[in-house]
Amino acid sequence: MADEQVFSSVWARPEKTRTARPTLSREQIVTEAIKLLDAEGVEALSMRKLGQALNAGATSLYRHVANKDQLLELVVDEVYGELCVPVLESPGEWRQAVRALAHEMRAMLLRHPWIAPILGLVGSSYLGPNVVRLSDEMLGLLEDAGFSLTEGNATVKSMFAYVIGWTMSEAAWLLALARSGQTEQEWLEQMRPAMERVVETHPRLGKLFEAQSEANAGRDTTEISDAEFDAGLDRFLDGTRPTNH
Amino acid sequence: MADEQVFSSVWARPEKTRTARPTLSREQIVTEAIKLLDAEGVEALSMRKLGQALNAGATSLYRHVANKDQLLELVVDEVYGELCVPVLESPGEWRQAVRALAHEMRAMLLRHPWIAPILGLVGSSYLGPNVVRLSDEMLGLLEDAGFSLTEGNATVKSMFAYVIGWTMSEAAWLLALARSGQTEQEWLEQMRPAMERVVETHPRLGKLFEAQSEANAGRDTTEISDAEFDAGLDRFLDGTRPTNH
DNA sequence: TCCCGGTGCGTACGGTGTTCGCAATGACGG
DNA sequence: CCGTCATTGCGAACACCGTACGCACCGGGA
Numbered sequence: 181m182a183d184e185q186v187f188s189s190v191w192a193r194p195e196k197t198r199t200a201r202p203t204l205s206r207e208q209i210v211t212e213a214i215k216l217l218d219a220e221g222v223e224a225l226s227m228r229k230l231g232q233a234l235n236a237g238a239t240s241l242y243r244h245v246a247n248k249d250q251l252l253e254l255v256v257d258e259v260y261g262e263l264c265v266p267v268l269e270s271p272g273e274w275r276q277a278v279r280a281l282a283h284e285m286r287a288m289l290l291r292h293p294w295i296a297p298i299l300g301l302v303g304s305s306y307l308g309p310n311v312v313r314l315s316d317e318m319l320g321l322l323e324d325a326g327f328s329l330t331e332g333n334a335t336v337k338s339m340f341a342y343v344i345g346w347t348m349s350e351a352a353w354l355l356a357l358a359r360s361g362q363t364e365q366e367w368l369e370q371m372r373p374a375m376e377r378v379v380e381t382h383p384r385l386g387k388l389f390e391a392q393s394e395a396n397a398g399r400d401t402t403e404i405s406d407a408e409f410d411a412g413l414d415r416f417l418d419g420t421r422p423t424n425h
Numbered sequence: 426m427a428d429e430q431v432f433s434s435v436w437a438r439p440e441k442t443r444t445a446r447p448t449l450s451r452e453q454i455v456t457e458a459i460k461l462l463d464a465e466g467v468e469a470l471s472m473r474k475l476g477q478a479l480n481a482g483a484t485s486l487y488r489h490v491a492n493k494d495q496l497l498e499l500v501v502d503e504v505y506g507e508l509c510v511p512v513l514e515s516p517g518e519w520r521q522a523v524r525a526l527a528h529e530m531r532a533m534l535l536r537h538p539w540i541a542p543i544l545g546l547v548g549s550s551y552l553g554p555n556v557v558r559l560s561d562e563m564l565g566l567l568e569d570a571g572f573s574l575t576e577g578n579a580t581v582k583s584m585f586a587y588v589i590g591w592t593m594s595e596a597a598w599l600l601a602l603a604r605s606g607q608t609e610q611e612w613l614e615q616m617r618p619a620m621e622r623v624v625e626t627h628p629r630l631g632k633l634f635e636a637q638s639e640a641n642a643g644r645d646t647t648e649i650s651d652a653e654f655d656a657g658l659d660r661f662l663d664g665t666r667p668t669n670h
Numbered sequence: 671t672c673c674c675g676g677t678g679c680g681t682a683c684g685g686t687g688t689t690c691g692c693a694a695t696g697a698c699g700g
Numbered sequence: 701c702c703g704t705c706a707t708t709g710c711g712a713a714c715a716c717c718g719t720a721c722g723c724a725c726c727g728g729g730a
Contacts, residue, residue, distance in 0.1 A: 204678080222546075226717060237679040239719070244677095248718065296545030301467075303597035307619050316627040329633045330640065338587070338657030345590025346583070352548035374552050382561040388574045395575065412583030419663030449709080471686060482710040484688075489708095493687065 204236055206244045210254045214292070217255070221355065222294035252298050257308025259295060262288050265317040274325030275417055281318065282339055282413055286347045293351035299344065326422035335420055342416055346409055364401070449481055451489045455499045459537070462500070466600065467539040497543050502553025504540060507533050510562040519570030520662055526563065527584055527658055531592045538596035544589065571667035580665055587661055591654055609646070 212233050217225050227248060231238040245251045266280045289295055306312075315336065322332030357367055379386035396404050457478050462470055472493060476483040490496045511525045534540055551557075560581065567577030602612055624631035641649050 227719080228717080231679090238717095239680080239721095240678050242719070297542045298545075300541030300543075300545055300593050300597055301600070303594065303601050307616065307623060312623050312627060312630070316630050319629055319633065323629070329629070329636050333633055333637075334653060334656055337653070338591070338660060341590035341594070341657065342583070342587045342661070343590065344593065345586035345588065348545050348589065348593075349548065349586070352545055355546070356548050371552065378552060378557050382557060384564055384568070384574070385557070385561050388564065388578055391574050392578075408579060408582070411579055412586065415583060415664035416587070416661045417664065419660035472688085473686080476710095483686095484690095484711080485709045487688075 204234065204240060204244060206254070208234065209241055209244055209251070210258050213251060213255050214258060217294045218292060221358070222297060249302065252302050253308065256295065256298060256302055257310045259288065259292055260308065260314055261310035262291075263310075263314055265314065265321060268321050268324050271325045274322060274327075274422075277321055277325075278335070278339060278417065279410075279413060282343050285340070285343045286409060289344070289347040289351060290354070293354050296344075296348040296351050299348075322422075328423070331422060338416065338420075339413075342413065346412060350405065449479065449485060449489060451499070453479065454486055454489055454496065455503050458496060458500050459503060462539045463537060466603070467542060494547065498547050498553065501540060501543060501547055502555045504533065504537055505553065505559055506555035507536075508555075508559055510559065510566060513566050513569050516570045519567060519572075519667075522566055522570075523580070523584060523662065524655075524658060527588050530585070530588045531654060534589070534592040534596060535599070538599050541589075541593040541596050544593075567667075573668070576667060583665075584658075584661065587657065591657060595650065 209230070213225060213230055216230060216233055226238075227241055228238040231241055234241075241251075245254070263281065263284050266277045268274060268277050318336050319329065319332050322335060323329065327335060357364060360367055362370070375389075379389065454475070458470060458475055461475060461478055471483075472486055473483040476486055479486075486496075490499070508526065508529050511522045513519060513522050563581050564574065564577050567580060568574065572580065602609060605612055607615070620634075624634065
């Protein structure tokens with residue numbers, strides 16, 4: 181390698197004369213980072229691999245992005261850009277709208293299960309353009325439905341908290357499963373002994389497992405978790421309404 | 426260094442004859458890891474530093490812990506051990522009990538703001554003894570209050586989701602603030618320009634900020650966030666009650 | 671034409687998780 | 701009392717990481 185380097189300036193000019201004007205852009209970097217994260221997970225994202233995926237050197241990225249941390253902020257905001265706030269047809273339908281956005285958000289977080297840990301590190305990147313747009317539109321929707329600005333803000337924040345918290349644990353499960361490289365069946369089978377030891381000392385949990393596997397017999401697992409997510413969301417919404425003033 | 430190594434076996438036996446029976450234990454490692462995480466944050470926890478803090482070599486830790494990942498699982502469960510489920514004095518007081526646990530949990534997560542990103546990586550380490558104990562006791566409490574097992578489980582899961590989601594964003598803020606090494610005032614002042622640019626294009630957000638700073642004038646910031654957390658929690662609880670059957 | 675700001679990137683540094691083999695120890699069976 | 705042996709600590713090494721720095725190179729403006 182080092183030897184080649186010594187001669188390279190002699191026997192050949194760089195074969196592909198580098199067009200020095202932006203062959204690399206911040207957008208390209210961010211979208212490629214997301215692709216890499218989706219494909220291989222959060223621990224597989226390194227500046228070197230990302231550069232490689234872009235046919236570029238690792239350190240070239242630093243011309244367009246200050247940090248890996250900043251890159252992650254950009255990534256988070258970009259992903260929030262996948263969400264779009266539903267339109268409110270009549271003021272009474274704010275509840276459906278909030279539910280729809282919550283579902284969109286859960287789907288997005290499950291599409292990109294690596295976001296959860298990043299969110300904890302990077303905050304919600306509150307000032308990213310997409311996050312700002314999302315907050316603003318959501319606030320407008322609730323305003324149209326009769327919420328005051330502060331009420332609407334509180335509603336959005338609480339709803340986001342529930343969705344993120346819930347989906348984070350789902351995503352962590354999915355990640356663990358993916359890392360193990362096993363099917364869900366094998367995975368469950370593998371930790372059955374630990375399960376049984378738990379049930380032995382905590383019979384109440386055993387009864388819960390029985391009741392659940394009975395109630396869920398024959399149902400699809402994604403159907404089940406959809407329903408559980410909705411149930412919790414509905415509890416939250418049942419306690420929420422605009423004050424008439 | 427290497428030279429010294431050659432002679433070391435000659436001019437001296439190891440000064441402190443290593444007692445080969447456990448000078449190191451899994452518990453010590455976990456508690457020291459937590460101390461380190463609290464003191465210096467998640468990116469400061471390395472096996473070498475942890476070993477150093479324990480007067481041990483980095484690789485010695487691997488005799489007691491399989492992985493860094495496993496260590497983090499142990500850490501998470503240990504921290505959950507700080508929580509204790511309140512006692513239910515009468516069946517009607519389940520609401521206060523749930524609120525109390527939620528508060529405990531939020532306080533714990535803010536005491537250890539590094540957990541949020543770890544939780545996303547490691548799952549909730551569902552089978553750790555402390556997590557299991559917590560779930561079981563909480564389930565028992567709600568059972569005494571008239572919830573069925575599946576209802577109680579759904580309630581606990583949803584409540585945890587809200588608390589984790591909410592507190593994660595609080596914790597991320599605290600972490601960012603701590604990393605910047607500035608006071609909250611300086612920090613806010615520093616990103617005022619970005620704030621103003623946002624307000625310019627999104628006047629609704631500007632009105633929200635005004636309304637909030639007016640409503641919160643003179644109040645302590647921790648008092649404010651406590652109240653906001655409680656408000657969201659109450660919405661959730663308002664939509665939750667045991668079915669009489 | 672010449673220069674100069676912007677861009678790509680090779681090199682290098684300090685740090686990371688983890689494997690491996692060796693040294694040393696205490697407990698135990700004879 | 702003396703081997704034997706599983707267990708523990710640990711130094712060295714490997715592959716990889718984020719990133720600072722300096723140089724080569726290009727395109728556009730004077």
